[in-house]
Amino acid sequence: MFGIGELTILLLVVVAVLAVKRLPDLVRSAGKAARILKSEKQAFKNEGKDESAGGGPSRTAPRVIRGETTERDTPTP
Template structure:
């Protein structure tokens, strides 16, 4: 039978083979996350340096109608 060492090596090989297919997606997602964090950090730094803003910051997204 297999020992703990052989089972560990076999498990690592299986994980490596399965991860090869998803590696480009994972790196792409990590890059997007890094860019988002970097831009948010820059926005916070700019906000702190300017003091209070006279106009609100516009965030693009979906518009919804208000219920009266």
């Protein structure tokens, strides 16, 4: 029979062969997620600096996140 080492190697080979088709999509998705996290981290840092410097929330334009819709809290003139 096979030992644990041989079964592990066999399992890794099977996963690698099956994942070849999806690998570019997985890497692309991981890149998008990393960019989103990085931009959110930067926005969070900037938001904290704006509030501490001005004493209150800043009056900057709202961020636009593609694919999401939001309603404004206050009506526009």
